[in-house]
Amino acid sequence: MIYTVGEAAKQLNVTPSTLRYYDKEGLLPFLERSGSGIRMFRDEDMSWLKMIDCLKKTGMSIKGIKHFMDCCMEGDSTIDDRLAIMGSQRDSVVQQMQEMQEMLDMLNFKCWYYQTAKDAGTCTVFDTMALEDFPEHYRKFIDPAKKNQ
Amino acid sequence: MIYTVGEAAKQLNVTPSTLRYYDKEGLLPFLERSGSGIRMFRDEDMSWLKMIDCLKKTGMSIKGIKHFMDCCMEGDSTIDDRLAIMGSQRDSVVQQMQEMQEMLDMLNFKCWYYQTAKDAGTCTVFDTMALEDFPEHYRKFIDPAKKNQ
DNA sequence: GCTTGACTTAAAGTTCACTTTAGGTTGTAC
DNA sequence: GTACAACCTAAAGTGAACTTTAAGTCAAGC
Numbered sequence: 161m162i163y164t165v166g167e168a169a170k171q172l173n174v175t176p177s178t179l180r181y182y183d184k185e186g187l188l189p190f191l192e193r194s195g196s197g198i199r200m201f202r203d204e205d206m207s208w209l210k211m212i213d214c215l216k217k218t219g220m221s222i223k224g225i226k227h228f229m230d231c232c233m234e235g236d237s238t239i240d241d242r243l244a245i246m247g248s249q250r251d252s253v254v255q256q257m258q259e260m261q262e263m264l265d266m267l268n269f270k271c272w273y274y275q276t277a278k279d280a281g282t283c284t285v286f287d288t289m290a291l292e293d294f295p296e297h298y299r300k301f302i303d304p305a306k307k308n309q
Numbered sequence: 310m311i312y313t314v315g316e317a318a319k320q321l322n323v324t325p326s327t328l329r330y331y332d333k334e335g336l337l338p339f340l341e342r343s344g345s346g347i348r349m350f351r352d353e354d355m356s357w358l359k360m361i362d363c364l365k366k367t368g369m370s371i372k373g374i375k376h377f378m379d380c381c382m383e384g385d386s387t388i389d390d391r392l393a394i395m396g397s398q399r400d401s402v403v404q405q406m407q408e409m410q411e412m413l414d415m416l417n418f419k420c421w422y423y424q425t426a427k428d429a430g431t432c433t434v435f436d437t438m439a440l441e442d443f444p445e446h447y448r449k450f451i452d453p454a455k456k457n458q
Numbered sequence: 459g460c461t462t463g464a465c466t467t468a469a470a471g472t473t474c475a476c477t478t479t480a481g482g483t484t485g486t487a488c
Numbered sequence: 489g490t491a492c493a494a495c496c497t498a499a500a501g502t503g504a505a506c507t508t509t510a511a512g513t514c515a516a517g518c
Contacts, residue, residue, distance in 0.1 A: 166464065176465085177507060184467095185505095196514060198465060204455035211415075218412045222505070232457070236431045243423035250416040253409060260406050263367045266360075267399040274392035282385045306353035308381070315494065326477055329496085334475095345484060347495060371475070 161203050168201040172209055179209075186226045187212055189233045218253050269301040273309055283308055310352050317350040321358055328358075335375045336361055338382045367402050418450040422458055432457055 169176045182188055183199065190208055192200050215225045228245050231238035272295065277283045286309065291299055302309060318325045331337055332348065339357055341349050364374045377394050380387035421444065426432045435458065440448055451458060
């Protein structure tokens with residue numbers, strides 16, 4: 161199966177211009193054209209696009225992705241480089257997820273906080289609350305210096 | 310304890326210019342100044358900054374953060390709005406984490422793939438491998454249309 | 459054969475979130 | 489009292505990642 165830039169873009173949930181931009185930046189060295197110059201995305205190219213999407217979503221820059229793709233085109237001599245790139249990207253994602261979890265904990269606290277305030281009708285409900293009145297796992301978010309959390 | 314913009318910035322691991330920029334954009338409505346116009350960050354302001362940092366790190370725009378801060382300054386009349394904002398931000402983070410997990414799975418596959426190629430000295434090692442030769446949890450990443458994964 | 463929608467390019471424009479620059483003021487240390 | 493680092497503002501500049509525009513080409517349906 162062969163897709164045009166518009167069809168490929170739809171599958172990836174991006175605009176055709178984005179794919180053309182990626183092409184211009186050298187992210188799609190695998191891409192072939194028809195005799196009249198039209199981009200032809202094959203099924204295996206869609207796999208490449210998914211990989212690019214993965215790197216993009218995990219925070220790699222266009223330049224970084226281009227470097228990886230260049231390595232991929234080079235062949236076996238770059239296996240070590242590619243392994244290193246994947247390894248550091250994985251480490252980065254693990255870190256990002258840890259940070260995300262911390263942020264989620266804080267947001268969960270805020271949801272509880274505003275839900276409690278909503279139920280009481282006012283944020284002043286917390287003024288008379290002692291630290292022990294807060295659910296245990298939320299206590300770490302409470303700033304004694306701050307009235308309105 | 311009171312901090313200058315430079316001290317506050319150091320605690321948050323940002324530059325002083327960033328905090329001045331946030332101030333200019335209206336993200337720091339709580340912030341007070343000394344008689345000579347110098348920004349004074351109190352301990353409870355550092356809590357506000359942590360909240361702003363949390364929203365920023367979870368992908369909220371400067372404009373979105375400003376809106377939230379404005380609600381915070383308004384008082385009890387905006388409790389519902391703030392609860393809604395925190396709720397949707399939490400949902401967004403849950404989604405982001407799910408996506409991150411999928412990306413991590415893919416990167417783990419790629420690490421295994423390149424490690425295997427490295428051990429063999431060539432990517433052609435996969436040419437003779439049947440689907441059953443791949444670890445089970447990695448099989449979903451294999452594209453039959455694609456030689457070099 | 460002609461319309462129409464999708465494709466092509468190069469180049470300019472946009473948005474976001476800072477960052478830098480220029481010119482000036484403040485406050486602590488000697 | 490003077491040096492010097494850190495503060496101040498307004499405004500211009502930066503970099504990343506697209507997005508839009510303009511002018512033209514291609515291919516399927518009538």
